Amino acid sequence: MPAALTLGAEEELHLIDTRTWQLSARAPQLLSRLPREGYSAEIQRTTVETNTAVVDTLDGLRAELLRLRGQLVEVAEREGLGVAAVGTAPRSTFADFELTATGRYGRMQEQYRLLVDEQLICGLQIHVGVADRDLAIDIAQRIAPDLPVLLALSASSPYWNGQDTGYASIRTTVWQRWPTAGATGPLASAAEYDELLADLIGSGVIADAKMAYFDVRPSSHAPTLELRVCDACPLVDDAVLIAGIFRALVREAEIAVQRGVPRRDRPAPLHRAAIWQAARGGLRGRLLDRSEHPRPVLAADVVRSLIERLAPVLEELGDAEQVRSLAERALARGNSADRQRAAFAETGNLDDVVKLVVEETRGPACGPPLGIDALHRYRVRAGDEAVASSAEPRPLYRPVLGALEQLGPEELRRREHARDAWADAHGLRFRVAGHEKRFAVDLVPRVLGRHEWAQLRDGLEQRAVALERFLRDVYGEQRVIADGVLPASAVVGAPGWRDEGRRLPPDAVRATVIGFDLVRGEDGGWRVLEDNLRDPSGAAFAVAARDLLDAVAPELPRPEGLAAPAAYYERLRAALLAHARPGTRAALLSSGPASGAWYEHQALASGAGLLLAGAGDLDVVDGRVVATAPHRRPEQVGTVYLRIDTDLADLVDGTGRPVGALLLDAAAAGTVVLANAPGNGVADDKAVYRAVPELIGYYLGERQLLEQVPTYLLADEGERRAVLERVGELVTKPVDGHGGAGVMIGPAASAAEVVARRAEVAAAPERWVAQELVQLSSLPSLVDGALVPRHVDLRVFAHVIGVGRHDARVADLALTRVAPEGNLVVNSSRGGGAKDTWVVTG
Structure with missing residues (x-):
């Protein structure tokens, strides 16, 4: 039976008190004022879940997400609350957790203790219609190597317990502590999947099939394949982009099954490493590519490469132009984690970060319009302090760069000559x-x-x-x-x-x-x-x-x-x-x-x-x-x-x-x-x-x-051995050097220079240190x-x-x-x- 390729989504949304900008445990009150169809409780009383109707198009999914958010925001605002579609609420603390009063959730808290008490996280689940469960199991394993890309696009949880975690998605690391999170391992059929679930339930580790928290799985309640790896996304269009890519991946895998293309399963440790890499760096870091022996590649290059690979399928689905446009927009803006950190860097106040995600969740779907002051001739690179990936000047630099642009190239050259003359x-x-x-x-x-x-x-x-x-x-x-x-x-x-x-x-x-x-x-x-x-x-x-x-x-x-x-x-x-x-x-x-x-x-x-x-x-x-x-x-x-x-x-x-x-x-x-x-x-x-x-x-x-x-002391034999294998990847320096003398940046050095430095280090290790680049x-x-x-x-x-x-x-x-x-x-x-x-x- 071919896949239906319909679309649906479930969003978990934090409730925010707009006076304190902290989580509010008033979900039961809001749910009593909302229609049952489309809204439900979650394990924590600070969260409401929305469930879209089944749709056939990305535009239909966007409309459904906006409709459900709009109703929730309207009810919440009457109660002095905001809504935030992010993996973690930036001001959340462990003490904010309040359990929803049901017998099932009470049992989970009793069994899992800290795992439940720290579940102040929200995710985005995307459903694509695949009624044949054998086909769904095969597809789930074929698309697994591409899931880190979807996670990186969605990453929206850099802050946890009131501080920057260093991760783009700390929600992922919190979520993966569940015993059934991650990959299923190789499975040949739906029967094997059902047997796996039966064994897990029989072991007492999980209570029911709903607790199979795999990265992607046949839905427990609908004839769909369900994506569960993503953070909640404040901008609706980011969720729509992820849905478009996910549906294309499902179709691509279905075609491969129909053509009898053998499936190549990625070892579970490599899959876990790729997911971790995406959670750590999001779009600002590197992602592991899809090759048999994965290598880190700039995240933007991986995203564009994936969309180019999916181009024929996207054309078939009628999504090509929209997905390309949404992807470039996402890469230009950065994911939510990037935008949250930029907001915090401006003022140092987490309240401003919470306000940002509440405003983005409220709408519009595409977020605020991109400015007209982009530096179109500037060669944007990752990590630029003054210019965003969209080529727009960042707020601190907008006045200065705007003034320089107005002067024009000829006048700027004249100023350069005046500078040298002054010096x-x-x-x-x-x-x-x-x-x-x-x-x-x-x-x-x-x-x-x-x-x-x-x-x-x-x-x-x-x-x-x-x-x-x-x-x-x-x-x-x-x-x-x-x-x-x-x-x-x-x-x-x-x-x-x-x-x-x-x-x-x-x-x-x-x-x-x-x-x-x-x-x-x-x-x-x-x-x-x-x-x-x-x-x-x-x-x-x-x-x-x-x-x-x-x-x-x-x-x-x-x-x-x-x-x-x-x-x-x-x-x-x-x-x-x-x-x-x-x-x-x-x-x-x-x-x-x-x-x-x-x-x-x-x-x-x-x-x-x-x-x-x-x-x-x-x-x-x-x-x-x-x-x-x-x-x-x-x-x-x-x-x-x-x-x-x-x-x-x-x-x-x-x-x-x-x-x-x-x-x-x-x-x-x-x-x-x-x-x-x-x-x-x-x-x-x-x-x-x-x-x-x-x-x-x-x-x-x-x-x-x-x-x-991170610095390696080469007089230590263990560290020296490790460094000698990586001289071409590290920065090596004399222990008493200054002014850049003697510094060798491994990736920029020639093979001969690396060999010579390795010999120098081996001959007199006490004279050298090495540092990560x-x-x-x-x-x-x-x-x-x-x-x-x-x-x-x-x-x-x-x-x-x-x-x-x-x-x-x-x-x-x-x-x-x-x-x-x-x-x-x-x-x-x-x-x-x-x-x-x-x-x-x-």
Whole structure:
């Protein structure tokens, strides 16, 4: 008997109190006001289920979904309630669960306990008419490899228990804990399926056939094949798209059965892995392809490939044009999980996320219309911070990108020339390998919203205090070693260790200025990539980038509450003098014009009112440090900010006078403060970096607020063996490297480079670490009058004045670094540039 290919759907819908934006357990009251046909109770009193009539077309299904939602919304709104078609309500907590009072549900709660108590989830079930149950069983197994695509399109549950889970569909992981969730395993007929159900019921694990929660199954109450893998979808058109693809998959499989095409079953662990992958990343990640040995492929490519494969069937069903259009629209907008995270990133308020899903559920079917301000010439890529996959600017960037578009290519080229002329006129340069280069500043700023900046600030201040305590400890009592948190070999004698660091007073602040390098992955999450506690540079360039943009592109609309980067200078001065003797000056000790950061040394000294000194400009008289530069009256120095290109202990002036040794003697005696003291490199050693989450727990008794990149310590034999097999997939770095030197990005390296790096690691494993590759986010950059995407990272600066929990302050300034085209390395010494970073604080 051929499949009827009719359509139907069941939607589970959360009820939301629109005063608190939390779940409301008032389903029984609403159901009493709704017709029995089309509406029913679910296991939790916070949910109503709708059941459409049987229809033949996608348009008919859309009309049915809108009709049922409309009636429910009308009744709910009279009671002060909203309706949300999402896998999990963003503000749901475990305490919200209230059981619907029936004997069946009471028995389930008694038997399954926590599984039932955490069932605050809602799904979408699609039915396609397949009356022949033998055919339905065969089709169900043939289409199983494509189910992850449908899950990714539907994913709408990133938030659970009030926090971001890191999954696009946490509902899937909650749901799969049921004993009958997932795949059935190979079955030859409906009789075998019925026998499987009978065995499950006989075992007592499930009570009836309705509890066969397989990903796709013959319906327990209708002559249909039922899809059960999807999250509820707030936009009706996303549900219609899934129904269109599912029906086409059923028809494609039916044709294969009729033609006698052998079925190839995917092993259950691979099926489970593919479902997990879809739940984890949704449309922003990668999905496993349909091949015999599945490989991860960009989700958008998998969606388009599936629709192209189904094209003949979609044409037969009359759905081709509609499914293609709906799919492109879904890929442009992202799934609900993407939209929810974007809403949260703007304000940091889950209430706004709940409002979004309630509004989308209310209608229209297609969601709000796409804007007319799309950047049609821009090459959109996954993980772009400023431009959505629809080519529309994201809200934070809409004013700026709109202003740039209005200027037009010719005027933008003129501004690029003006930018370069400004940089040359103001000496905005750096030195690398003995050659001076212009410091490249892009004219498209980066915007960091108030909530996002507050999160970064909190996490980095926590990290800064923990690292300062670590430095004080390792050059003092070394409790961290005695208590087994770190082995002595990771600290004493490590590349950044300096014995002279133990000479400083026990209460000396060692890392007055810390630079943190952060990256944002394509999933939108921030991670700390590196800690820089020796002489982090870039702050003066961040100030200069704002000055440049103000001069060259003054008409770009600035957001309200934009922080002024030049305020950094006063903060730096205050931090440097926090422990200096009253009446003394702070001096910046530089290696002079030959230093790669000479521009910054001059700018910091001028902006913060510091004495700019070389080795020959400082002397120690009667145990006190004095600045004795020519044509300047001697001044007593209370703090020396070390920005030299050599170890302080080795520093001599032009006559051979051991200036560094003299300064160390004065610091040991407590008459001068050394800002960014000798030996700080032990704390930004890549091997210690891996342990920073443990150091935060050890010194502060807290969990880390900002994640970091998974890192492998190659001195460990087990980790080394695993890394040697994956050198071509990972990023490998010297433990004491900086400025991008020695970094190899495995996927971008040649086969010969991978072989050479593997040999280097094997020969001296203690010198190397490996990290998982983070696919960096991107931002538009202006190149020859056009906007093009470039990978970026972020350097943020903290000032430390002690080891108290609030003795670190992140400056409201940051330097966005931009990688060259096709590159992930952002360092200026490696060809990278920078952006003005707009930090919104008020």
